[in-house]
Amino acid sequence: MSETLHTYENGAALAEGLADAVSARLAAAIAERGAASIAVSGGSTPKAFFRALCARDIDWAKVTITLVDERFVPPESDRSNHALVAANLMQNRAAAAQFVPLYHAAATAEAAAAIASEKTAGIAAPFDVVVLGMGTDGHTASFFPGGTRLEEALDPATRRGVITMEAAGAGETRLTFTFSSLHDAGYLVLHIEGEGKREVLGRAEAAGEETEMPIRAMLRRAASPLQIYWAP
Numbered sequence: 678m679s680e681t682l683h684t685y686e687n688g689a690a691l692a693e694g695l696a697d698a699v700s701a702r703l704a705a706a707i708a709e710r711g712a713a714s715i716a717v718s719g720g721s722t723p724k725a726f727f728r729a730l731c732a733r734d735i736d737w738a739k740v741t742i743t744l745v746d747e748r749f750v751p752p753e754s755d756r757s758n759h760a761l762v763a764a765n766l767m768q769n770r771a772a773a774a775q776f777v778p779l780y781h782a783a784a785t786a787e788a789a790a791a792i793a794s795e796k797t798a799g800i801a802a803p804f805d806v807v808v809l810g811m812g813t814d815g816h817t818a819s820f821f822p823g824g825t826r827l828e829e830a831l832d833p834a835t836r837r838g839v840i841t842m843e844a845a846g847a848g849e850t851r852l853t854f855t856f857s858s859l860h861d862a863g864y865l866v867l868h869i870e871g872e873g874k875r876e877v878l879g880r881a882e883a884a885g886e887e888t889e890m891p892i893r894a895m896l897r898r899a900a901s902p903l904q905i906y907w908a909p
């Protein structure tokens with residue numbers, strides 16, 4: 678519905694600034710109700726942010742961390758978002774946090790998504806913080822252009838939870854929270870870096886179908902103001 682652009686000189690400054698904002702939100706949630714939750718993205722962009730956030734002095738034992746989306750691969754895979762979070766976020770002070778994975782060693786991705794929906798339903802809704810990324814094709818979470826279940830994932834009537842997604846640009850089958858699970862976070866962030874992603878964002882902000890650039894669903898329909906963090 679509304680967006681605010683936070684611009685930083687470089688990726689290191691952005692990582693610190695975003696870690697400050699996110700840790701303040703988590704600390705406020707802990708002060709209010711004794712617990713906090715955050716859903717984070719994978720990909721190459723969030724590593725420096727994760728390293729900055731895990732050093733923040735908050736009561737991490739009261740924080741639950743999960744993923745916005747995941748590949749249907751075990752955590753031993755170097756394509757696993759769980760592995761990325763384990764190596765870069767669940768470190769330092771944040772090692773005390775709880776982690777709820779989306780991947781489960783089920784026979785099918787559908788079965789894994791059902792288990793992930795059940796397990797993540799134990800996290801109070803809405804999330805206190807959601808940190809989205811964006812691909813150069815305009816995808817966010819695993820809402821890929823041409824995705825097999827894209828309409829269902831973006832439909833506000835689709836329940837909170839995790840569904841599967843397959844798409845030409847996705848590689849492995851994906852597990853993704855639905856739009857309805859993410860758009861109303863207490864602090865809703867889009868974290869992007871580089872001139873290329875800024876240009877993609879500009880195209881997404883212009884007229885066009887949501888299904889062509891699914892990030893448009895967040896830009897246009899999110900219940901929470903979208904906080905865009907960007908550095909060249």
Ligand SMILES: O=C1O[C@H](COP(=O)(O)O)[C@@H](O)[C@H](O)[C@H]1O
Nearest residue numbers: 718719720721722746810811812
């Ligand atoms: O596929 C994915 O990519 C996006 C963006 O990744 P990046 O490497 O360009 O930062 C990410 O937000 C999403 O979680 C991930 O599954």
